[in-house]
Amino acid sequence: MTDARPFVSNRRRAWRKFARHRGALVSLVVLTLLTGAAAFAPLLAPYDPEKLNILRRLQPPNETHWLGTDDVGRDVLSRLLYGGRVSLLVGLVSASLSVLIGVAVGGVAAQSGGFVDHLLMRFTDGMLAIPLFFFLLVVMAVFGSGLTQIVIVIGLTTWMPIARVVRGEVLRVKALPYVEAAQALGARSSHVILAHLLPQAVPAVIVAATLGVANAILLESALSYLGLGIQPPIPSWGNMLQSAQAYVWTQPMLALWPGLLIFVAVMAYNALGDGIRDALDPTTS
């Protein structure tokens, strides 16, 4: 007994490391604020985000409209709050869908092995070879734009890295003796996957999912910016930026806020993902 340090479980050590990661903690606070503001948008927003008032269009920030009004006289602050609902929700839901598909494909490939594995992985490679944004454009063109379509389309086009991670983790764990023991005891294949293999992939999936939310927010806002995503009058940070671009010469501030919020939200999810990865990585201190 030369080592006098008390035993620390992996989970607790990860948590301590996470708590020391300044970037990740700041991100957590920022994301809580953004999500809170979006969730309570109906209470916080001073105006109806879709109410037009042509007489008060393109106003600079003032006492009644703190961030001014847009090209058809809607209150920018109210639209930002409601737009956050759309952008953050699309990010979360489509990243979840992408995780579901990725885990299913990666898990099935690793557990089946052989031909099925080969087929699924070549399919994954093929999907990865298509530049993502072009892929999104094709699918949006075929199935049309709208909230539901966007979520489904982003989910269907971003699961591939997760499938690879899950497959790798499952294959690694599958070779460990305790899994062999479970099989020797007669555990069913489905039980082995759900109880023994997939849980081991959870840390890697959490990291991928967090980074995936950041990516999904970027994709939604880019599509909406191009006019292929969320359609006005429903506000999203992306489509607010699109309508603001026409007024960069007269009201440049209109373009500042929606983009800044996208930037901050994406940065926060990326930092959170990095923080979780560092915390879960036993080789860093």
Added chain:
Amino acid sequence: MPRYLLSRLLQAVALVVVVSIVMFALIAGAPGGPAILVQQDVTAEAAETMRRNLGLDDPVHVQYLRWASRMLRGDAGVSLSNSRPVATLLGQRFGATALLASAALGLAIVVAIPVGVLSALWRNRPFDRIATALAFMGVSVPNFWLGIMMIILFSVTLGWLPSAGTGGGDAPWDARLRHLIMPAVVLSASSLAQLTRYTRASMISVLREDFIRTARAKGVPQSAVLTRHALRNGLIPVITVIGVIMPRLFSGAAITESIFAWPGLGRLAVDAALQRDFPVIMSLTLLVSVLVIVASLVVDLLYAVVDPRIRYD
């Protein structure tokens, strides 16, 4: 090596086939079916007539083979929005995107590699902290917002750079260069950031190796340790990242070209998607995917040439 070359080539071909099947499945699964390639918003009767004329009652694999063989011959159909052959449209737009993408890739390499190497050498010092923070922001910044902010700063406020277009084919070279600056910077932002992070990480792990310590211990000057031992080993893996960046550049081009009204393939893709011009958007995506597959094949082979330790048998 020849055996590796052959198997890698076959893999690339297989990938192209998988991509084309995905694309065809999208066409076949679209509301209206493959008829969308001939006419927009097909009615039920029109679709029925077309079914017979286009041979859409044939089994799916026959339809796929017919479509694929047409694509292979370069016959990608006719644009639904302006009735011109898709191949002609793609040909006209290719040059602008090639120019923009190579400028962005060049910028990313020229800036990211030195910055990444210096960051690794001066780890945790102010330079590294600033570079790392900027690289982190670079991977998170929405490039369409970055583009608009740059337009506000450099076109609206300072009046230094034009905000749209290429300046035209017969414009003097300095005018064309001024048009290229902002789109190239915006397109390279995320790749530059990613490449910086990767170069830094790769160099840090090489600098920890035993052979670096050995070289220093036997009195090799610092500059020689860096150039002869560290750089040669640290930069090899960076080549693979350049392969990863290629698809990102094409995706970014769709957005960047739309912000700056740059007449390339990316803008064509966005316009085609907005107008539901399926022959154009489908062929474009297929073309871009093939380019990416070829690029990653070249990068893999280059990797084998540059690193003598890698022997593919």
